[in-house]
Amino acid sequence: MSSFDAIRDLLVEKFQISADEIRLEATLEDLGLDSLSVVELLFDLEDLFGIELPQEEAQGLVTLGDAVEAVDRRRRQADG
Amino acid sequence: MDRRVVVTGIGVVVPHGRGIDPVFDAVHRGCSAIDLVETGSAELATLELLARCPVDVATEVTGPRRILMDRVSMLAAVAGRDAVSDAGLDGPGELADAGLFVGCAIGGAEAIQAAHERYVGRRTRRIRPTSVPMGMPSAPTAHLGIDLGIRGPAVTFSVACSSSSIAVGEGALAIRHGRIDRALVGGSEAMLNDVSVAAWQSMGVLAASDPEEPAASCRPFDAGRTGFVLGEGAAFLVLEERESALARGAPIRAEIVGYGTSNDAVSLTDPDAEGQARAIRAAPHDAGVAPESIGYVNAHATATEVGDVAEVEAIRAVFGIRAGRLAVSSTKSMHGHLIGAAGALEAALTIEAVRTGRIPPTANLRAKDPACDVDVVPDPGRTDAELEFALSNSFAFGGSNAALLFRKP
Known part of the structure; x- marks a missing residue:
């Protein structure tokens, strides 16, 4: 599953964010995710893909695209 | 003369279901909500007598705050809302000055167990920060306050099996003493996670399953009794000062005297x-x-x-x-x-x-x-x-x- 699809499904099912708000350029803030929610989302992604996203990296995420990119990078490292 | 305190609303989300009328009817008929159910993790799966709440509370709770809600808070949110609506106090601002008195012995037992599983199972100190606000015994109180706009005293009583009786009693006293005119009082518990059940099992106080009829395994006052069955759920009452309740034509279920x-x-x-x-x-x-x-x-x-x-x-x-x-x-x-x-x-x-x-x-x-x-x-x-x-x-x-x-x- 692509990182974007996984994040979209989590945001819709667990965080109950409407699917049409979920675009790569949307900021996490626009989606109504506060800092605790962002950390919770990252833990879910770590569990889903078996990766680790360091806290420092998490703090730099602004848009949903940033999150997808960070997850993709870690997944490539995990595969390689 | 003392101010009198009446009960004007009830909300229950308990092993017999949701809503005081069907729940009380079932109990009066002598129906048991106890069953022998599968529980535990894959490698420690076991059959235990439990009184689980059948209401799907996770679908009843919406909005961004639900990711911070352990089952104990979801049960409380639904039962608290039902009590307020039963009392006819669900309009805006009706509870702004009310008090909130909630009993909870354990707190978010599932969130705490999940955090421990992660720590031990994965040998990691990276624990979800949400386990802090989800695990605290005052979490149900906090969620109810936000959901219902209750801004007076909000107190959680953790007194083991007396927790929510004491919450009801202390809420009634606060009204009687004139500190508040209305209160949402009650309790919530969701501790049927397997670590909790296993610890109670070790105490030797849980009932042995009746071989013919598991639902009839808990037999208080009987010579053949073997103990109790753990249950889960939430129950809330709306308490009001009697004169003000009468003045608004509130339905009065009973007086707490x-x-x-x-x-x-x-x-x-x-x-x-x-x-x-x-x-x-x-x-x-x-x-x-x-x-x-x-x-x-x-x-x-x-x-x-x-x-x-x-x-x-x-x-x-x-x-x-x-x-x-x-x-x-x-x-x-x-x-x-x-x-x-x-x-x-x-x-x-x-x-x-x-x-x-x-x-x-x-x-x-x-x-x-x-x-x-x-x-x-x-x-x-x-x-x-x-x-x-x-x-x-x-x-x-x-x-x-x-x-x-x-x-x-």
């Missing part, structure tokens, strides 16, 4: 009849009525030998020779032991008993223990048109006892 509480100061786990008797005696004393006026006692009676016998001894100490004619039933035989939510659920059932004159039975009696020499209302429930006052007892590990006295409106 007395609250007694005492501490054994004896043992962490053994009951003490003398301590219990002091709480029971204090309730009618607080109400200014004679104990003889009480027609029904919803007993704490968990179906442990020491517990049931101590409670009957306490009841006999207070009611004397009249104890033999007093109806004393244990509804835990059907809904299990909801720990921190037990007192509030049993208070709700006691309120309905006194309002309707229908006395719920003690289910599953086969041969009454001769040491429990009171009228334990064998199945099925009965009707007593004369019933005016009813008492609900709760006794906790740690020795804290509470008794709530309700009067027909």
Whole structure:
């Protein structure tokens, strides 16, 4: 599953964010995710893909695209 | 003159389902919500007697805050909302000055177990930060406050099995003393995660499954009893100062006229009849009525030998020779032991008993223990048109006892 699809499904099912708000350029803030929610989302992604996203990296995420990119990078490292 | 306190709303989300009318009917009919169910992790799977709440609360709770809600807070959110709507106080601002008094013995047990599983299972210190606000015993209180806009005193009582009786009693006192006019009071508990169940199992207080009929395994006051069954759920009441409730034409289910509480100061786990008797005696004393006026006692009676016998001894100490004619039933035989939510659920059932004159039975009696020499209302429930006052007892590990006295409106 692509990182974007996984994040979209989590945001819709667990965080109950409407699917049409979920675009790569949307900021996490626009989606109504506060800092605790962002950390919770990252833990879910770590569990889903078996990766680790360091806290420092998490703090730099602004848009949903940033999150997808960070997850993709870690997944490539995990595969390689 | 003292300000009087009435109950104007009830919300229950408990093993028998949702809504006080169907729940009370099932209990009065003697229906058990206890079942032998699969529980535990894959490698430690086991069958346990549990009284699970069948209501799908996760779909009832919406919005971004749901990711911070353990099951205990979801149960509370639904039951609290139902109580407020039953009282007709769901309009904006109706509860702005109200108080919130909530019993919870454990807190977010599932979130805490999940955090420990992660720490041990993955050997990591990277633990979800949400486990902090999800695990705290005051989480249900906090969510209810935000959901319902309750901005007066918001207090959580963690007093083991007396938690929510004490929450109800303290909420009533706050109204009587004029600090507030309205309060949402009750309790929530969701601790059927397997670590909790296994720890209770080790205490040797849980019922053995009846080979023919698992639902009938909890047998308070019976010579063949083996212990209790853990349950989960939430129960809430709306309390109001009587004059203001009457002025707005509120539906009045009962009046809470007395609250007694005492501490054994004896043992962490053994009951003490003398301590219990002091709480029971204090309730009618607080109400200014004679104990003889009480027609029904919803007993704490968990179906442990020491517990049931101590409670009957306490009841006999207070009611004397009249104890033999007093109806004393244990509804835990059907809904299990909801720990921190037990007192509030049993208070709700006691309120309905006194309002309707229908006395719920003690289910599953086969041969009454001769040491429990009171009228334990064998199945099925009965009707007593004369019933005016009813008492609900709760006794906790740690020795804290509470008794709530309700009067027909």
